[in-house]
Amino acid sequence: MNESSASAAEERLLAPARRLRGAVDHARVGLIDREVLVELVALAAVAREHLLVIGPPGTAKSAAVRRVALALGGRYFEYLLGRFTEPAEIFGPIDLRKLQEGRVETATAGMLPEAEIAFLDEVFQGSTAILNTLLSLLNDRRFRRGHTVLDCPLRLAVGAANAVPEDPSLAAFADRFLLRQWVEPIGDPLIEDLLEGGWGLDDSTLPGSAASLDDLDLLATAVPRVALGDVRSLLAQALRQLRAAGVRLSDRRAVKSQRLLAAAAVLDGRLRADHRDLWPLVYVVPDEQAQALAREVLRDLLATSANAALVNAAEDASRGPEARARRLAVEGRKLLDEGAGDDGDAWRLKLEGLAREIDAGFADDHRPDELADVYRRTREILARDRRAEAPG
Amino acid sequence: MSALVTIGWRPRRRPLTPRALAIAGDDARRLLARLRHDPRRRRLRGVAGRDLVLLLGEADELPWAPGVVYLGVAPGIPSLLLPTALEATVPETLLEIACRRRALPAPVAVLPPARGVGPALVSVAAARRLDDGALDRYVTTGVSAMKPPAVTEPADGRRPP
Numbered sequence: 001m002n003e004s005s006a007s008a009a010e011e012r013l014l015a016p017a018r019r020l021r022g023a024v025d026h027a028r029v030g031l032i033d034r035e036v037l038v039e040l041v042a043l044a045a046v047a048r049e050h051l052l053v054i055g056p057p058g059t060a061k062s063a064a065v066r067r068v069a070l071a072l073g074g075r076y077f078e079y080l081l082g083r084f085t086e087p088a089e090i091f092g093p094i095d096l097r098k099l100q101e102g103r104v105e106t107a108t109a110g111m112l113p114e115a116e117i118a119f120l121d122e123v124f125q126g127s128t129a130i131l132n133t134l135l136s137l138l139n140d141r142r143f144r145r146g147h148t149v150l151d152c153p154l155r156l157a158v159g160a161a162n163a164v165p166e167d168p169s170l171a172a173f174a175d176r177f178l179l180r181q182w183v184e185p186i187g188d189p190l191i192e193d194l195l196e197g198g199w200g201l202d203d204s205t206l207p208g209s210a211a212s213l214d215d216l217d218l219l220a221t222a223v224p225r226v227a228l229g230d231v232r233s234l235l236a237q238a239l240r241q242l243r244a245a246g247v248r249l250s251d252r253r254a255v256k257s258q259r260l261l262a263a264a265a266v267l268d269g270r271l272r273a274d275h276r277d278l279w280p281l282v283y284v285v286p287d288e289q290a291q292a293l294a295r296e297v298l299r300d301l302l303a304t305s306a307n308a309a310l311v312n313a314a315e316d317a318s319r320g321p322e323a324r325a326r327r328l329a330v331e332g333r334k335l336l337d338e339g340a341g342d343d344g345d346a347w348r349l350k351l352e353g354l355a356r357e358i359d360a361g362f363a364d365d366h367r368p369d370e371l372a373d374v375y376r377r378t379r380e381i382l383a384r385d386r387r388a389e390a391p392g
Numbered sequence: 393m394s395a396l397v398t399i400g401w402r403p404r405r406r407p408l409t410p411r412a413l414a415i416a417g418d419d420a421r422r423l424l425a426r427l428r429h430d431p432r433r434r435r436l437r438g439v440a441g442r443d444l445v446l447l448l449g450e451a452d453e454l455p456w457a458p459g460v461v462y463l464g465v466a467p468g469i470p471s472l473l474l475p476t477a478l479e480a481t482v483p484e485t486l487l488e489i490a491c492r493r494r495a496l497p498a499p500v501a502v503l504p505p506a507r508g509v510g511p512a513l514v515s516v517a518a519a520r521r522l523d524d525g526a527l528d529r530y531v532t533t534g535v536s537a538m539k540p541p542a543v544t545e546p547a548d549g550r551r552p553p
Contacts, residue, residue: 352456360462360476361407
């Protein structure tokens with residue numbers, strides 16, 4: 001692709017990428033400390049890969065996925081699997097009329113084979129019959145059962161579990177989920193936010209999103225066209241560093257991780273992946289402790305990670321200053337643009353919190369330019385308001 | 393005779409969670425004047441010298457003001473309050489040992505030469521709740537009614553302010 005056609009192709013990505021960013025913002029409304037999870041759902045969807053979320057019950061795993069599905073308008077299927085769940089509960093019942101004709105076909109209307117986004121809770125509890133069928137559905141987006149063979153419109157499946165199974169017979173199925181994210185119950189400092197965010201907010205009150213599945217599909221089709229030349233050597237170096245530290249990814253995971261890097265670039269509005277896009281590799285590491293080790297081992301390689309759409313996930317993976325600055329700049333601009341509204345005191349407290357986080361995170365001479373502007377504007381408002389409050 | 397070690401500072405890659413702040417001079421007086429009317433003051437503890445104030449509290453409760461330097465606790469070094477955005481160019485565990493050898497009551501704030509607060513080592517062991525009387529006296533007279541730090545000693549061996 002020459003330069004001008006590459007630029008034109010990137011231009012065509014900007015609007016759907018912006019709308020998908022908006023959908024991610026909408027999906028986050030009311031969810032506390034689940035920003036990374038929502039963003040990983042979006043990343044997985046664009047990369048056409050699946051996500052496994054591990055955490056205790058009641059930690060908003062399904063809420064995050066449901067919100068993204070609602071924001072995109074996709075056909076959504078959600079189910080809690082158990083040891084006695086019948087395949088018909090997931091895939092649909094046998095079509096009795098066809099059975100009378102001697103054919104074993106499944107009536108899939110409204111069931112997983114027709115879903116565009118799916119959430120399967122306690123996914124490893126399913127029977128062998130369910131998991132074998134799921135394996136093919138997740139891998140090939142094809143549903144096969146009896147005489148029924150269907151191409152499925154599934155964009156993304158998110159599985160949830162309390163723990164990654166140790167049973168080796170489940171390993172092949174677990175490996176279908178390229179991305180892994182661990183979630184914990186909300187920490188003490190955020191309890192008030194949790195209560196406030198959750199009160200009176202249900203999915204029906206979510207503000208509307210301008211994004212659609214068409215935007216998702218447009219971005220997904222761009223992923224295979226992303227140039228990986230600039231990032232492939234960094235990826236190889238990262239994989240070697242991980243191996244040296246005892247963190248070994250399967251060849252399959254290593255190769256597929258490139259789709260995530262490419263998807264990150266696309267969501268950032270680019271068709272050329274570079275050093276900014278290496279961070280999703282952390283979420284490909286299949287073990288929680290190994291992910292923490294990966295962040296340390298890859299610290300230098302991930303230092304320049306950044307992503308305009310997935311600010312929280314990029315920062316969470318890299319724990320790097322660039323990603324942190326980008327997140328603070330995005331949040332800061334949004335807060336400044338909101339203005340005082342009806343509650344000036346609350347707004348000023350938030351501004352103070354922003355200034356605190358910037359000052360606590362960046363020394364004076366090491367504040368990136370985009371953050372420096374947000375910081376300057378915030379300081380000016382706080383200083384102006386203090387002068388107004390000062391007596392006489 | 394003690395050996396002097398020059399401590400340099402560089403950006404800290406992963407900032408520490410703020411647990412305290414240091415602020416000096418007129419910036420300090422303006423902050424304390426503001427805190428007189430701020431309910432957060434009841435959840436803060438402080439120490440002050442003539443031209444330096446240190447406040448301790450939870451991250452969300454620490455106020456922001458121009459000139460503030462935030463301090464936090466690094467993993468494995470519980471007795472020091474270190475700059476959240478800067479790390480020392482010497483191993484910070486050695487700083488901890490040095491403070492212990494100087495019999496500075498822990499926790500000790502290690503203040504960099506930034507925004508007029510340092511360089512200094514300041515014990516905050518005697519920090520106490522901010523009462524209205526202490527704030528008023530500090531703001532109006534500049535004299536500390538908060539417990540003064542046990543020892544103030546520059547991190548690089550120069551005479552204290």
